Amino acid sequence: MDTFSSLMDGFGHALTPTNLLFAAIGVLLGTAIGVLPGIGPAMALALLLPVTYAFDPTGAFIMFAGIYFGGMFGGSTTSILLNTPGESAAVVAAIEGNPMARSGRGPQALAAAAIGHFVGGMIGTILLVLLAPLVAGLAVGIGAPDYFAVMVLAFVAVTSVLGSSRVRGFASLAIGLAIGLVGLDPLTGSQRLTFGIPQLADGIDVVIVAVGIFAVGEALWVAAHLRRTEQEVIPVGQPWLGSDDLRRTWKPWLRGPLIGFPFGAIPAGGAEIPTFLSYVLERRLSRRRDEFGKGAIEGVAGPESASSASSAGTLTAMLTIGLPTTATAAVMLAAFQQFGIQPGPLLFQRESQLVWTLIASLFIGLVLLLVLNLPLAPVWAKLLRIPRPYLYAGILFFACVGAYAVSGQPVDLIVLLVIGVIGFFMRRYGLPVLPAVLGVILGPDAELQLRRALQIADGDWLTLVSTPLAVIVYLAILVLLLVPIARKFVKRPEKEREPADH
Amino acid sequence: MSAPIDRTWLKDHSELGISAFLFAAGALVLGNTLLETRGGGSSSDPLGPHAVPLGVGMLLLLLAVLLTLDVLRGGKGEAESGDDIDLTHPSDKRTVLMLAGVLVATAVLIPLIGWPLAGMALFWGATYSLGSREIPRDPLIAAGVSLVTWFVFDTLLGVDLPGGPLMGLI
Numbered sequence: 001m002d003t004f005s006s007l008m009d010g011f012g013h014a015l016t017p018t019n020l021l022f023a024a025i026g027v028l029l030g031t032a033i034g035v036l037p038g039i040g041p042a043m044a045l046a047l048l049l050p051v052t053y054a055f056d057p058t059g060a061f062i063m064f065a066g067i068y069f070g071g072m073f074g075g076s077t078t079s080i081l082l083n084t085p086g087e088s089a090a091v092v093a094a095i096e097g098n099p100m101a102r103s104g105r106g107p108q109a110l111a112a113a114a115i116g117h118f119v120g121g122m123i124g125t126i127l128l129v130l131l132a133p134l135v136a137g138l139a140v141g142i143g144a145p146d147y148f149a150v151m152v153l154a155f156v157a158v159t160s161v162l163g164s165s166r167v168r169g170f171a172s173l174a175i176g177l178a179i180g181l182v183g184l185d186p187l188t189g190s191q192r193l194t195f196g197i198p199q200l201a202d203g204i205d206v207v208i209v210a211v212g213i214f215a216v217g218e219a220l221w222v223a224a225h226l227r228r229t230e231q232e233v234i235p236v237g238q239p240w241l242g243s244d245d246l247r248r249t250w251k252p253w254l255r256g257p258l259i260g261f262p263f264g265a266i267p268a269g270g271a272e273i274p275t276f277l278s279y280v281l282e283r284r285l286s287r288r289r290d291e292f293g294k295g296a297i298e299g300v301a302g303p304e305s306a307s308s309a310s311s312a313g314t315l316t317a318m319l320t321i322g323l324p325t326t327a328t329a330a331v332m333l334a335a336f337q338q339f340g341i342q343p344g345p346l347l348f349q350r351e352s353q354l355v356w357t358l359i360a361s362l363f364i365g366l367v368l369l370l371v372l373n374l375p376l377a378p379v380w381a382k383l384l385r386i387p388r389p390y391l392y393a394g395i396l397f398f399a400c401v402g403a404y405a406v407s408g409q410p411v412d413l414i415v416l417l418v419i420g421v422i423g424f425f426m427r428r429y430g431l432p433v434l435p436a437v438l439g440v441i442l443g444p445d446a447e448l449q450l451r452r453a454l455q456i457a458d459g460d461w462l463t464l465v466s467t468p469l470a471v472i473v474y475l476a477i478l479v480l481l482l483v484p485i486a487r488k489f490v491k492r493p494e495k496e497r498e499p500a501d502h
Numbered sequence: 503m504s505a506p507i508d509r510t511w512l513k514d515h516s517e518l519g520i521s522a523f524l525f526a527a528g529a530l531v532l533g534n535t536l537l538e539t540r541g542g543g544s545s546s547d548p549l550g551p552h553a554v555p556l557g558v559g560m561l562l563l564l565l566a567v568l569l570t571l572d573v574l575r576g577g578k579g580e581a582e583s584g585d586d587i588d589l590t591h592p593s594d595k596r597t598v599l600m601l602a603g604v605l606v607a608t609a610v611l612i613p614l615i616g617w618p619l620a621g622m623a624l625f626w627g628a629t630y631s632l633g634s635r636e637i638p639r640d641p642l643i644a645a646g647v648s649l650v651t652w653f654v655f656d657t658l659l660g661v662d663l664p665g666g667p668l669m670g671l672i
């Protein structure tokens with residue numbers, strides 16, 4: 001039982017007073033941020049990246065993990081009480097949760113969501129413990145060509161699956177790749193896209209890109225369309241569940257993770273698709289199908305459990321292969337890079353203690369979240385009333401602090417603004433944000449793996465398809481690229497009958 | 503086409519600006535790579551430092567063309583929605599420009615008056631731009647947020663934020 005002893009070792013390190021404190025700060029911040037409308041977990045982590053300069057890696061990641069799960073917990077509170085979900089992962093929670101709150105069953109909806117997150121997170125993390133060492137063990141043998149293929153898959157999957165337009169997805173990716181090129185070439189030291197400006201030689205820091213796109217871009221975009229009318233917040237009491245509700249919810253809680261975990265681990269999976277699938281499944285299985293849409297508790301319990309389990313799946317892919325499948329994981333990967341740690345199969349050998357402490361702190365964080373969220377829900381709900389000018393001024397303020405902290409140069413605020421403006425126009429014209437961020441973070445890695453592969457093979461391009469894994473991955477990419485084109489081809493006759501302009 | 507029709511056409515197709523941006527970025531990447539860096543790969547690095555930038559540059563140009571075609575065929579990017587977003591009214595350009603101005607002013611002010619004061623100007627300026635006019639409350643909250651943040655980062659976390667001339671007073 002090597003895994004078990006490593007995990008126990010991890011608990012030993014995670015249960016020190018300092019690390020417990022980090023976990024507590026993380027879950028509190030995460031829940032607050034998740035509840036606050038307009039701030040998602042990705043933006044929260046991006047804003048907190050600079051804080052980690054002062055921490056040791058273990059403490060920082062314990063806190064980040066708490067924020068990740070806490071954001072999920074908090075996000076469902078917003079959905080249930082406001083009916084306008086901030087994160088796409090919490091959309092489904094609003095479908096049944098908000099009608100429940102409206103009909104006076106808010107406490108039950110909040111409890112079903114919170115316990116759902118707890119159960120989903122626990123099962124997901126147990127799966128992470130069981131699977132991660134296996135995956136890491138298998139992945140140790142994979143070489144540069146495989147890594148390159150997997151990264152290309154991540155790029156293509158993220159641009160093809162998310163968003164409605166693939167041209168716009170790829171445009172976003174290309175912008176990110178171009179930003180990632182700026183600076184000195186890591187292999188030869190020659191300057192690329194620096195235009196002779198010395199500040200650009202170090203490249204544009206990932207922190208500034210992430211904060212610029214997630215925080216400044218979002219704040220500017222919201223500022224341009226700020227809702228002028230007050231939204232109705234449904235008042236809520238202490239969350240609790242009666243025995244009748246418990247009978248209805250325990251099965252959905254257990255079913256959710258089975259859908260959530262695998263989707264979290266695949267590129268471009270994230271939590272959106274599994275929460276929706278879980279909702280559909282619960283509706284089909286329920287004996288009270290007529291209640292769905294009017295406040296069925298199963299429709300809150302299943303999807304919320306799936307959503308937290310998908311976070312654990314995302315962490316599995318990120319820790320074992322170094323592949324971020326969601327925006328939040330992409331920012332976490334950037335944090336690892338800030339510390340000079342490369343997630344991937346070797347992480348479990350080189351940073352064994354860090355990884356297992358992090359995993360142990362996931363369990364601790366989930367318990368803390370459940371303990372904090374059930375009694376504190378009415379307090380969190382008060383955050384929904386924060387005046388919006390303060391909220392968005394605060395986001396801009398902390399974005400500037402973060403960007404400045406990177407290197408102590410006021411010029412970085414201008415770079416931050418430029419990237420924020422790019423983020424603004426991306427939101428205005430429907431360019432998804434995630435491909436750009438993934439391009440900045442993974443682009444330089446992908447280039448390095450490509451060049452390393454060709455280095456080893458003396459410039460023979462066939463090396464890229466020399467392993468079975470790489471071939472399988474390229475076939476998957478081909479399918480992803482061709483399916484929509486084929487579908488368009490089949491649909492064309494119908495489309496031609498429509499009038500040309502509408 | 504007469505002038506007024508031209509203008510509404512441009513307004514409906516303002517997304518072509520994104521195509522132009524992609525084209526400009528592509529041209530910049532390609533131009534810079536072709537002009538500034540010399541020599542190809544070597545035996546130890548067959549691909550060399552330019553191959554990927556050339557690829558990215560060409561990808562940007564290709565996407566500029568594809569996006570232009572998409573927009574001319576009537577394709578439209580979907581504006582992002584969210585908690586506090588009301589897409590029924592058009593973009594409030596004044597607020598966005600004011601916020602951008604506040605950020606630029608902060609960058610200029612930091613070396614002159616230090617973080618605590620510049621941060622306060624930033625927070626208050628942002629709340630003002632966003633439409634809040636609570637006179638004693640807004641600047642007080644701004645001062646509080648800025649001072650606490652400066653103290654936490656500079657003193658507790660050891661992230662260097664210059665105190666500026668204010669430090670002479672303490």
